[in-house]
Amino acid sequence: MNRKTLVLPAVVGLLTPVLAACGGSDSGSSSSDAIVVGTTDGFTATKDAPAPIDPAYSYDVGGWNILRQTVQTLMSQPKGEGDPVPDAAESCSFTDSGSERYACKLREGLKFSDGNAVTAEDVKWSIERALRIKSDSGVYGLLTNIDTIETQGDREVVFHLKTADATFPYKLSTPVAGILNPKDYEKDKLRDGFDIDGSGPYTFKAAVKNDELVSATFTKNPNYKGSVKVNNEQVVLRSYKDAAAMGEAIDKGDIDVMTRSMSPAQINKLDAGTDKNVNLVEMSGLEIRYLGFNTDAPSVKAKAVRQAMAQVVNRDELVSKVYGQQAEPLYSLVPASITGHSNAFFNKYGDPSVAKAKSLLTAANITTPVKLTMHYTTDHYGPATKQEFEVLRQQLNDSGLFDVSIEGTPWSTYQTAERKGAYDVYGMGWFPDFPDADNFLAPFLDKDNFLKSPYVNNRIINTLIPESRREADRASATGSLNEIQDDVATDVPVLPLWQGKQYVAARDDITGVAYALNSSASLQLWELGRGSSS
Structure with missing residues (x-):
């Protein structure tokens, strides 16, 4: 097979969620190995931005790609495209004809990764925290149409909006609406550094050097209850200084997947199919x-x-x-x-x-x-x-x-x-x-x-x-x-x-690459797995 690029249409949900592979793989990795993903996104804690991955601050694609794996939201964007679906919630809907009252019911038995129960009050506390902090990133602007939040028991949350907003379910799928454990976060102050705790598909551990995140290890969260199926036990995200360094890493087999941002020259080279062990997936972006x-x-x-x-x-x-x-x-x-x-x-x-x-x-x-x-x-x-x-x-x-x-x-x-x-x-x-x-x-x-x-x-x-x-x-x-x-x-x-457009490159034994990114460039690491090359 000379041309190694799989081109995906806008609605990738219609495709089988496995990247067709050609040729063998020389990675020699077993199915129990962590899948290693490369990125050129940099994550630095600075004096002006000391809390780069706090949900109440982070407002760039790199930070959100970390948060989406670890901090659960009431709603989430589905595999492929379409309207948001319940994740931490069992159900959510507008309960009035004017799109101004939105009610959600949490899944039964929902827990944070440390085993503590997730309650409706935690949802209310987390969203009100982002609105209270009003970080200079402006991410809280996604939530400013909320007038009041009320809870009914441990599992029901009702949002009263200032004005009608048919897009509100989408906003509840963004990390700024992530559910946090109040014991890990202060209500009126950002959490500096690179610690994250939530109820999402993975737990998170950062390797940091000189206030920069070098790599992030995502380990499957046994307490997760939500809408996605996690197809691996562990993923490591490594940050590279540039596309050339990331490209060398996948050539050597040091990483399994290469995400944003590749250079135009790298994409052209991979598109030509000169590397028999690496496939390029082109997606609508x-x-x-x-x-x-x-x-x-x-x-x-x-x-x-x-x-x-x-x-x-x-x-x-x-x-x-x-x-x-x-x-x-x-x-x-x-x-x-x-x-x-x-x-x-x-x-x-x-x-x-x-x-x-x-x-x-x-x-x-x-x-x-x-x-x-x-x-x-x-x-x-x-x-x-x-x-x-x-x-x-x-x-x-x-x-x-x-x-x-x-x-x-x-x-x-x-x-x-x-x-x-x-x-x-x-x-x-x-x-x-x-x-x-x-x-x-x-x-x-x-x-x-x-x-x-x-x-x-x-x-x-x-x-x-x-x-x-x-x-x-x-x-x-x-x-x-x-x-x-x-x-x-x-x-x-x-x-x-x-x-x-957007692109992902992956070695032949990695499955689920077709869904590794959605159209909003959000990483969905849970879709990745190891399988036999064909």
């Missing part, structure tokens, strides 16, 4: 990349400057030069495969045009070239990020309308600097909390948005977002969602660039 703007910063405060950048940027060229077939141009914050998507930026700006951009700046009396710095993170979104920003810089500078420089910063410093407004223009990625258009719009535009953006659009906040959330049939929310996207294209508080 919802990752997006965009430029964010501090709309109070002098260099980009004028809307015309941001509009001119939107008019000049050539997404087709950017994707072609940097990512090839591994990404697609994106003309909205909402990916093309999500209900409610519109090509708002293309509808407004059409094809790239220096002449149109110049007219925008001239009409606003903006002196050219506009001087600004674009910032990017060097170690969080993959090794091609620097090249991406080099292409963007060249496009803008070649127009003669801009004088752009670029600057890269490690993620441990970058994320806190962005939240403090240190950057005028900055590159970010977004891996959705859940696969709904609301989650590609509200986190950027609503009150308490995670970017800490000074941009405020009261029509979006007070009218359009609430209107869209009233619609349980998400297709019926398209009108409001399209209006939000049109406003974003007009005001350009963010500039969408592309949406990407």
Whole structure:
């Protein structure tokens, strides 16, 4: 078999959950061995971010990929795609016609990993803790529509919402809504470092050096009761400094699975099928990349400057030069495969045009070239990020309308600097909390948005977002969602660039790889197992 890539459609739930393998494996591992997974995600405890994996703080894909294995939520995203399903809960549902009262009943006999019972009061305490702490990551914004939480006995929890929200079941599937043991966490303070305790599929032990997590060991939790079947006894997640080091590890057999983020060159090499022992799985993804703007910063405060950048940027060229077939141009914050998507930026700006951009700046009396710095993170979104920003810089500078420089910063410093407004223009990625258009719009535009953006659009906040959330049939929310996207294209508080596919590479004796990631880029380590190669 020459081509080793298994391409999965958006609804992977229709496929058999085993990666078809070809050729033998030289790993020599027995079925009792821990499965070792590599990642380039870094986990560092710093002065500004001392609690990187506390559910009340963590709001990046790497941290959530640790928490989803260990901290249980009432609801969870199912294997494949679809509406969230009960996990810690036995059942959950809206109990009114207006989507403002949501009731859940816990599974009977639910326990934390230490054997203590999980109660409705623990659920209430955990969610109220996140809302009370209000960490600067902004993750608590997912829960701010909760008005009050009441408990009825040990197993029933009722959420009273401020306004209708058909997406609330999805929000209860995110780690910020994770159920914590009050004896392990303080109610009004984050838990520093790398300790986690919960009732999820695995227990967790971190190996830490110089305040950095080197590896994480996930061991099957015998007390877990929930919706997933755990197909292994232990998984070790190892963090590598870059894609090259991770690639060497899988070549040597030091790791069994390679996840985000591989380089475009690595993906192309594996796609060619030159390694008989490693398969590449291509999956539909919802990752997006965009430029964010501090709309109070002098260099980009004028809307015309941001509009001119939107008019000049050539997404087709950017994707072609940097990512090839591994990404697609994106003309909205909402990916093309999500209900409610519109090509708002293309509808407004059409094809790239220096002449149109110049007219925008001239009409606003903006002196050219506009001087600004674009910032990017060097170690969080993959090794091609620097090249991406080099292409963007060249496009803008070649127009003669801009004088752009670029600057890269490690993620441990970058994320806190962005939240403090240190950057005028900055590159970010977004891996959705859940696969709904609301989650590609509200986190950027609503009150308490995670970017800490000074941009405020009261029509979006007070009218359009609430209107869209009233619609349980998400297709019926398209009108409001399209209006939000049109406003974003007009005001350009963010500039969408592309949406990407996602990939996992695995050695031939590893099964379940087709489900190792869901469309939101969430790791599902429980799906992995060892089996005979075919």
